[in-house]
Each structure stands twice: as C-alpha cells, then as structure tokens.
Amino acid sequence: MSYIINLCQQRQDADLFRHFQGSRKVLFMRNPSRSEHIIVSLPTRPRLPAAAASPSLVVRTMPGRPTRALVSFGGLVFAAAIGRGGKTAFKREGDGATPRGDLKVLGGYRSGSLRAPVISATKLGRAGARDGWCDAPDHAAYNRYVRLPFGASHETLARPDALYDVVLVLDWNVRCRRRGAGSAIFLHLARPGYEPTEGCVALKRRDLMRILPHIRRGGCVRVV
Template sequence: MEKARRERNGRPSTLVVRAAPGRKSRAIVRFGPLTLMAAIGRSGRTVVKREGDGATPIAAMRLLHGFRRGERNGHLPTTLSVRRIRPDMLWCDQPTDANYNRLVKAPFKPSHEEMKRNDGLYDICLVLDWNVTSRVRNRGSAIFLHLIRPGYEPTAGCVAVSARDMRRILPFLRKGTIVRVL
C-alpha cells in the first residue's frame, strides 16, 4: 500500500484489471501490493464496446467521481468527489437521447438505470471515464467500478469488487486514478 500511497500524492495510480482464468466474467484486480477478485461483464472483455453487449471495455479509464448510498455508507475515506444518491437519480442508457450516458433526474421516460438500487450494487459506485467526457452513441454507458453481487455474478460491463475490497482501496483512489482493463 506504500506504493499506492506515494502514487496518490504524486501521479495518478493505476488499478489493473486482468481476466481470470476459467471464466470470462471473472477478473483479477491488482492495485499496488493488493490482488483482489472481481466480476466483469457477462460477455467478458472487448475492444469494440457496444451498448447492451454485456462486455467490459478493454481500455484505460480515468476515475471521475462517485456516488454512495447515504443510509448504508456514511463518510467514505477518499479524496474523490462522492455524492449521496437520491431516489430521483437515474443514469440514461438510451443512445438516441441527448442525455445518453449522463446522470438524469426522475421522472425520465427514456431507458435508464436507477442509481438507488435495492440490490446494493451501487451503494458505492465510482464513475469511469468510458464514453463520458467524449460521448459516442451506442458505444456503451454506465461503466462503473461498483460493489459485487454474491457469488461474483457477472456485470453488464462494469468492474465489481466486494464491499470489503472497495473499502480497502478507496482511501488510495482519487480523480484521475486509472482503471486499466487488459
């Protein structure tokens, strides 16, 4: 963790996500001296990410900011900007909408994801810069680093880690930290 601490104070640190042997929807995450298990997209990884393909993009993505479920998570030990999730927060995943791959407010008719989920996946949810700062229709939306489902079930394209592991790495993550999916 000393290396991660040094990198936090200087250049952006890197969280490396590699495919785990045996299952295309499992991954191994390396962050400094830590090795963590993770879930990735049900379709594995891809260099040609498309909306709804269930794949995690092979890319180097910067961490932008995050969200937290307030009643389940108090203050989080991170320098990242983390907003408390409200019930009216949604994320637009409709490629033809002007708000594609953006946070929107309910009521909102086009296709979207609820940020305040009942399953707890977004209790801690960090936004990766995949198709966010420079958007292209159908290139994929809502690519996050978030919490895992029991049994490390696949994601729809995100990277997911356990709550314990998220809390271990959060103090070392900051805006600009690179999440590199190989």
C-alpha cells in the same frame, strides 16, 4: 486510531460524550462522574504498501473464466466480477461486456441511505430516489447523469440491492461520446459469488473500501 479528548465545560462534556457513546466509539472514560477525559476511536485511512504512491488499478481476466478478474492495486490483488460478455475492444450498448482501455475516474456516488462512514479520496455525491443514469443511445442525455422521473431508458442509482452503495464513475464514452458505444461503466460492489455484471467492474465491499482512500479523481482503472 484513538484520540484523547479533554473536556472543560460540563454541558459541552455531556453533549460530546452522548455523541460518541451513541456512535459506539467510546473506548474508555476517566472519572465518569466529571467526564474529564474520554478516549474515542475514529476511522483512519487504511494503508497500502509504500510502493503504492499513485497506482493504477489493473483488471486482468482470470484464465478460463471470462467473467471473473483479478484486480491489482499497489501490490495487492483482489478478486472481481466483470461483464457477462467478458472484455471487448469494440464495446456496444447492451452487449454486457467490459471495455478494454484506460478508464479515468470521473467522480462517484454513495447511497443516501448508507449510514456507515466511507473514506474516499474521490468526492462522492449522495444518490437518492431521483438520481439516475441514461442508457438510451438516441437520447441527448445518453451516458449522462439524469434526474428522475425520466422518459427515456435509464437505470436508477438508488438500487434496492447494495450494488451501488458506493460507485465510482469511469470515463468510458462519457467525455467523448459516441452513440451506442456503451454507458454506465462503473466500479461498484459485487453480487454474492461474483455474478457477472452488465459491463462494470465489481469488487467485494471490504476490497473496494480498502481501495477507495487511494483512488482520486483522474486515477486510472486499466482493463487489459
């Protein structure tokens, strides 16, 4: 979407123009010597079909491919990766399987090093080098966010790869925990070739970015 900005004060004009010019969002400038008008492009929320008012995200395994899935959302269908152990109704820590059920969105994170804008209906915290998630079944912080360094088994939310550039935390064994019933079930970015996950659901970046503006906290990811 483009906006016309009418500028008044000369100093304010220059500062504002430099801001948009630096971000490469200036599309056109009228009377550049006076900086009277500039047209800038700002990100807008991508649209889903009209029927997708508050849809669930439904995950179904591809026939004959237990670690690959099709994700339906508001009339759209995306490819996805799921756990190396396929799907299960009896999730256990370390089995590499994606749990069946209705998984509510509890919140999310984005990489602190990610500079690109992320349009999301769910508030995303910034994950840095001291942010982690405990996956030690015997620890009191099992399946909880933790601050690093942390003595028990955990994973780091600030990964060297891009898988956790954007993460939605799903309510599997979070609000009502059982020891060893699985941890860190997220919706995140997929590896090249949709390599299997450790139990999470993973989408291509472009597909996840299209969905994010429409998934609010409390929204449902249904693994069937």
